[in-house]
Amino acid sequence: MISCQDAGLQNIFLQALEQAIDAAVITDETGTIIFFNAAAERLWGYGRDEVLGRPIGCLVPKGDGNPADLVVGASRELRIRRKDGATRWGAVSLSRVAAHGRTILLGFVRDVTEEVARREELYLLSLVANETDRIVIVTGGDRRIVYVNRAFTEMFGYELAEVRGRWPIELLAGRRTDPKVLQHLRRRAGVERGFHEELITYSKSGEEIWVSTTVNTVLNADGTLKNIVAVLADITENKQIEALQRDVLEALAKDMPLPEIAAMICHRVEAIAAGVFCSILLVDQDGRLRPLAAPSLPEQYSEALNGLEIGPITGSCGTAAYLGIPVVVEDIATDPLWEAYKALALPLGLAACWSSPIKLRDGRVAGTFAFYFREKRGPSPWHEHVVNACTHLCALAIERHEAKTHIAQLAYFDTLTGLPNRARLHQLIDSLTHDPDAANAPIACLFLDIDHFKDVNDTLGHSTGDRLLIEVAQRLQNQLRPTDAVSRLGGDEFVFILPDCDADGAVAVAKRIIDALSAPLRVGALTLSVSVSIGISLYPDNGGDKETLLKHADAAMYQAKGAGRGTYRFFSPEMNRFAQERLILSAALREALAQDALELHYQPQLRTVDGKLHGVEALLRWTHPTLGSIAPERFIPLAEESGLIEAIGEWCLRTTCRQIAAWRAAGIDIGTVSVNLSSQHFRKRDLPRLIAALLDAHDVPPEMLTIEITESVMMDDRTATIETVRAVQALGVGLSMDDFGTGYSSLSSLTRLPISELKIDRSFVQELGQDEQAQAATQAVIRIGQSLGMMVIAEGVETEEQWHILKALRCQAAQGFLLSPALPAPALEAWLADHPATARTASHLDVAWSI
Numbered sequence: 001m002i003s004c005q006d007a008g009l010q011n012i013f014l015q016a017l018e019q020a021i022d023a024a025v026i027t028d029e030t031g032t033i034i035f036f037n038a039a040a041e042r043l044w045g046y047g048r049d050e051v052l053g054r055p056i057g058c059l060v061p062k063g064d065g066n067p068a069d070l071v072v073g074a075s076r077e078l079r080i081r082r083k084d085g086a087t088r089w090g091a092v093s094l095s096r097v098a099a100h101g102r103t104i105l106l107g108f109v110r111d112v113t114e115e116v117a118r119r120e121e122l123y124l125l126s127l128v129a130n131e132t133d134r135i136v137i138v139t140g141g142d143r144r145i146v147y148v149n150r151a152f153t154e155m156f157g158y159e160l161a162e163v164r165g166r167w168p169i170e171l172l173a174g175r176r177t178d179p180k181v182l183q184h185l186r187r188r189a190g191v192e193r194g195f196h197e198e199l200i201t202y203s204k205s206g207e208e209i210w211v212s213t214t215v216n217t218v219l220n221a222d223g224t225l226k227n228i229v230a231v232l233a234d235i236t237e238n239k240q241i242e243a244l245q246r247d248v249l250e251a252l253a254k255d256m257p258l259p260e261i262a263a264m265i266c267h268r269v270e271a272i273a274a275g276v277f278c279s280i281l282l283v284d285q286d287g288r289l290r291p292l293a294a295p296s297l298p299e300q301y302s303e304a305l306n307g308l309e310i311g312p313i314t315g316s317c318g319t320a321a322y323l324g325i326p327v328v329v330e331d332i333a334t335d336p337l338w339e340a341y342k343a344l345a346l347p348l349g350l351a352a353c354w355s356s357p358i359k360l361r362d363g364r365v366a367g368t369f370a371f372y373f374r375e376k377r378g379p380s381p382w383h384e385h386v387v388n389a390c391t392h393l394c395a396l397a398i399e400r401h402e403a404k405t406h407i408a409q410l411a412y413f414d415t416l417t418g419l420p421n422r423a424r425l426h427q428l429i430d431s432l433t434h435d436p437d438a439a440n441a442p443i444a445c446l447f448l449d450i451d452h453f454k455d456v457n458d459t460l461g462h463s464t465g466d467r468l469l470i471e472v473a474q475r476l477q478n479q480l481r482p483t484d485a486v487s488r489l490g491g492d493e494f495v496f497i498l499p500d501c502d503a504d505g506a507v508a509v510a511k512r513i514i515d516a517l518s519a520p521l522r523v524g525a526l527t528l529s530v531s532v533s534i535g536i537s538l539y540p541d542n543g544g545d546k547e548t549l550l551k552h553a554d555a556a557m558y559q560a561k562g563a564g565r566g567t568y569r570f571f572s573p574e575m576n577r578f579a580q581e582r583l584i585l586s587a588a589l590r591e592a593l594a595q596d597a598l599e600l601h602y603q604p605q606l607r608t609v610d611g612k613l614h615g616v617e618a619l620l621r622w623t624h625p626t627l628g629s630i631a632p633e634r635f636i637p638l639a640e641e642s643g644l645i646e647a648i649g650e651w652c653l654r655t656t657c658r659q660i661a662a663w664r665a666a667g668i669d670i671g672t673v674s675v676n677l678s679s680q681h682f683r684k685r686d687l688p689r690l691i692a693a694l695l696d697a698h699d700v701p702p703e704m705l706t707i708e709i710t711e712s713v714m715m716d717d718r719t720a721t722i723e724t725v726r727a728v729q730a731l732g733v734g735l736s737m738d739d740f741g742t743g744y745s746s747l748s749s750l751t752r753l754p755i756s757e758l759k760i761d762r763s764f765v766q767e768l769g770q771d772e773q774a775q776a777a778t779q780a781v782i783r784i785g786q787s788l789g790m791m792v793i794a795e796g797v798e799t800e801e802q803w804h805i806l807k808a809l810r811c812q813a814a815q816g817f818l819l820s821p822a823l824p825a826p827a828l829e830a831w832l833a834d835h836p837a838t839a840r841t842a843s844h845l846d847v848a849w850s851i
């Protein structure tokens, strides 16, 4: 107990201690509690009776030490253990009092639990602000910086002291900062809560940093601005990748060549990912690596990889391409994948290589994208991020390149033979004739046409024709010097362009080509012999531009054809006239058809047995207003080439039907009328319908019409042709085989189609009486035709002798100048009137030679 000489004063002191706001605890020198005021009772939750006489240690949690050991005079915080088990914090100030030979310890304790908690919270918050990678900037209500965190200092290089009081935007914005974004920031900061912007900022040293910023506004209770809190993240690398993506897409849109795009990707990636050497390789169709870009690797390294076959243990790239998965080699020196190749990489200081396959949308591995490192290591997540973006970009670029190549292939190359096409040929001639280095150097242009190709197409079918063209193209290509080019213009026409080649050189090449093609070609199961006709024109003498050069070579080619085929001819000015004439004729023929200026003449066919009329052959005549009469042998091939032949055939059929109807109406018995149709008509399935409609429209009995077909129709084994011929025959119309014996057809093939009539070609007839073999051949044709139940008619009978021989050979009918040329309808009628002996009798149809 405290004793005091002045009991009154003692009492005052005790009252003061008792009523103190802070808890007051007094212990004696042994640490035993001798005083515990009311505030202490509240703080600890103990009544004083429960603690007086107990050691002071009972007031703090076990293990926190003895409060009596606290330094006297200093203020300390210690934990308080309350009676209810809760813990609170108290700030203790301790005094030692010595009087009357006794020493006591007086401790005042203030409850600071809330303060400690707030301080802890602040400490944690400061951790958040300072230990994060995010940059934090806080401004006051005047928008000037009051706080920046450690990340800010690390990123921008400014200490808090340097930036305090400055405006953040003015501090960080710079040359390339988007002014619009700055304007947004100024307008929204301090007004809106939680908005984002991305902008370029600048560090103290001037380094450009892309940041994404989130800005929050803190207001006072009265709504005035208290703080602005901006949290920034460095997105420079993402932005760099985005920029790279954008630039690659732009480059693609601008049609930048693939190697340039690849080099750009490498350069940019090396700038983003420091210490990396980039390499992009392509995988070709044979599974071989082809360097595309590796701008920072020595050229000889890329060259060494060129042509390397991909496989399961082929370094990083060859293996990645082979397996289709990324391959990480952290140590080239020891990794088995590099065993065979490390000697290439190690001397260059390349220690590690990580390669990823570039996969296209169809799953095909088109190439590899690789990172080489100088130290042994694998990729970081950031590297992976870059590579993911880049393999995607590379795939896009390669796909685009392939699509472009394919389009160019379609646009500039013939799909059948793979040779350059006409468009490419034009480009080539232009580039040669416009090359200032090769000014006036002669260029030879060789125009090739396969002889009788049409017959192959018509008789053996288009697929055989196509395969023949492929074989021919192959042989032609084998004749090329490295500087020469051969292209296919279409059909069976090929053009050679021989730079720096004079007339002698052109002859040598022409001969070589003719030779090369003279050996039989195997086309599937067939062996075919082909020959070519070649026209030669020379630049600049025969033409100073591509059109003229080609036109003149074409004209020369026609001369080569005319000279017996299988040979070559040089262009001469006369040929030009000939070629022009062909053009003029073609246009004039079209006009004649449109203006109904063509005519049909009819040549009588008489039976040899009694001289009576068997029928007539309708033959086309064209008289040009200035050029005069033009022979069908000139204009029919033109019509076939220009596609006019179909319309001409239709016109002939219509005119014939109309004429038959007119004769029938006039009571003139003309027998059958033969109309010549080209093989092209039989490829149209609507021919039977057309004939049926014309017969019907003019009320012509089908047996009065005979269609003359050529051997090429008979040999055409296309289903469409065979079906059309059969459908025409099914109408009741006769089918006559024209010019028999002049082409490829064999007698046995006669049975394939429902032929009712055979015409012996006039080349046989003209030899009758002079050549025994011709007579034997004619006889054989007559016999076989008749044995197949066909009518046999001889063409081109010009002499009595021929007529008598044919009669003796029992050829049933004949036509020819001896009897009558082809005549216009009125003239024919007059001829018939003048030759009453030819008049048909009712029984004559039954008369036929039999063998």
Ligand SMILES: Nc1nc2c(ncn2[C@@H]2O[C@@H]3COP(=O)(O)O[C@H]4[C@@H](O)[C@H](n5cnc6c(=O)[nH]c(N)nc65)O[C@@H]4COP(=O)(O)O[C@H]3[C@H]2O)c(=O)[nH]1
Pocket (backbone or CB within 6 Å): 603, 618, 619, 620, 631, 632, 633, 636, 652, 676, 677, 678, 708, 738, 739, 762, 795, 796, 797, 798, 815, 816, 817, 818, 821, 822
């Ligand atoms: N040397 C000689 N020739 C004679 C004699 N008798 C008739 N000729 C001619 O021989 C040709 C017979 O016609 P082709 O063999 O069908 O040969 C025809 C035929 O293949 C074709 N042609 C004629 N008209 C047409 C037609 O309307 N359409 C089609 N597609 N071709 C036609 O043109 C070829 C030639 O017709 P044209 O010049 O009219 O020539 C006709 C005719 O005038 C004679 O005694 N001696």
